Amino acid sequence: GAGVSQSPSNKVTEKGKDVELRCDPISGHTALYWYRQSLGQGLEFLIYFQGNSAPDKSGLPSDRFSAERTGGSVSTLTIQRTQQEDSAVYLCASSLTSGSPDTQYFGPGTRLTVL
Amino acid sequence: SQKIEQNSEALNIQEGKTATLTCNYTNYSPAYLQWYRQDPGRGPVFLLLIRENEKEKRKERLKVTFDTTLKQSLFHITASQPADSATYLCALDIRSSASKIIFGSGTRLSIRP
Structure with a gap:
């Protein structure tokens, strides 16, 4: 079956512009996560969706970041008024449930470069 | 403060030897600990999970140990091959938070022929 897909694979934007990153999770997976990975760094948790519950937004670095998950499937991460420090790889992951153990399946990521 | 530490330097191993990667943590009581492999330009891929009550x-060629007293996990690759070269991430499954797995920054492993 298809894995987690993300688009675009690369995005170059100018400082101050808004960007939207898309994630298509594995069909049937109820949990969806967004992470950010800067060069040589670990994964920084951003936001988590589980079914119809309110998302856990505790990892979002600022109010310029927001995310939606429509119909319990596709998710969009939006970054408004991008800054150079937003440059990173944004990874999406999905898992079957939110309970432990929570093995996550990752997409290939979107590399965002803010000029 | 809460920390997860992995070998900070890249690890270079001769093919055929055993590679051992370390994951140390403080101030967590993870229910599970997971290891992932990440290749350049790709997302992490799950390898192994070990529960808190498992040692x-x-x-296959992978072995993970989990010492909750030492707050340490060791990840071993025996008979290492150049194809094992990648970055390996440990991740703690924090029972107190249903939403988060906390990842270490990873150790870059290179296996030379």
Whole structure:
């Protein structure tokens, strides 16, 4: 079956512009996560969706970041008024449930470069 | 403060030897600990999971140990091959938070022929 897909694979934007990153999770997976990975760094948790519950937004670095998950499937991460420090790889992951153990399946990521 | 530490330097191993990667943590009580592999330009891929009441878990050439007293996990690759070269991430499954797995920054492993 298809894995987690993300688009675009690369995005170059100018400082101050808004960007939207898309994630298509594995069909049937109820949990969806967004992470950010800067060069040589670990994964920084951003936001988590589980079914119809309110998302856990505790990892979002600022109010310029927001995310939606429509119909319990596709998710969009939006970054408004991008800054150079937003440059990173944004990874999406999905898992079957939110309970432990929570093995996550990752997409290939979107590399965002803010000029 | 809460920390997860992995070998900070890249690890270079001769093919055929055993590679051992370390994951140390403080101030967490993870229910599970996972290891992922990440290749350049790709997302992490799950390898192994070990529960808090397990001391050791094996899968083919991989072995993971979990010492909750030392707050440490060791990840071993026996008979290492150049194809094992990648970055390996440990991740703690924090029972107190249903939404988060906390990842270490990873150790870059290079296996030379």
